[in-house]
Amino acid sequence: MVDVSAKAVTVREATATGLVRCSPAVVxxxxxxAVPKGDVLAVARIAGIQATKRTPxxxxxxxxxxxxxxxMDVEVVEQGVALRATVRTAERTGVEMxxxxxxxxxxxxxxxxxxxxxxxxxxxxxxxxxxxxxxxGGWVRE
Numbered sequence: 376m377v378d379v380s381a382k383a384v385t386v387r388e389a390t391a392t393g394l395v396r397c398s399p400a401v402v403x404x405x406x407x408x409a410v411p412k413g414d415v416l417a418v419a420r421i422a423g424i425q426a427t428k429r430t431p432x433x434x435x436x437x438x439x440x441x442x443x444x445x446x447m448d449v450e451v452v453e454q455g456v457a458l459r460a461t462v463r464t465a466e467r468t469g470v471e472m473x474x475x476x477x478x479x480x481x482x483x484x485x486x487x488x489x490x491x492x493x494x495x496x497x498x499x500x501x502x503x504x505x506x507x508x509x510x511x512g513g514w515v516r517e
Contacts, residue, residue, distance in 0.1 A: 387508030423481030
């Protein structure tokens with residue numbers, strides 16, 4: 376684990392995105408609120424937020440950081456469910472791993488809830504799309 380004790384505490388933010396690709400039938404069931412397991416979007420949102428706080432338990436060398444804010448956006452789109460997590464902190468290290476974990480676990484929650492309707496659902500394109508704060512400053516994926 377990298378020693379970050381000499382680094383300055385700064386406000387840091389990271390945003391990650393991902394997509395759960397689903398069949399058109401699942402997309403329609405999501406839009407009609409007709410998924411048998413319940414409110415997929417609400418469950419995915421909560422799963423992503425919970426996962427953010429558990430990142431150091433799941434990623435072996437991730438620093439435990441105080442998560443000060445999480446926005447977990449979950450939206451039905453033509454291809455399935457779009458996921459977007461933005462995590463904020465005031466710490467010595469960034470929160471990219473927390474944002475990625477939020478998106479990945481929210482995606483797992485979606486797959487779990489729709490697997491009876493579409494066994495081919497898949498989580499794709501999980502990646503950091505922006506970060507700010509710290510020594511290296513801001514960055515946005517083009």
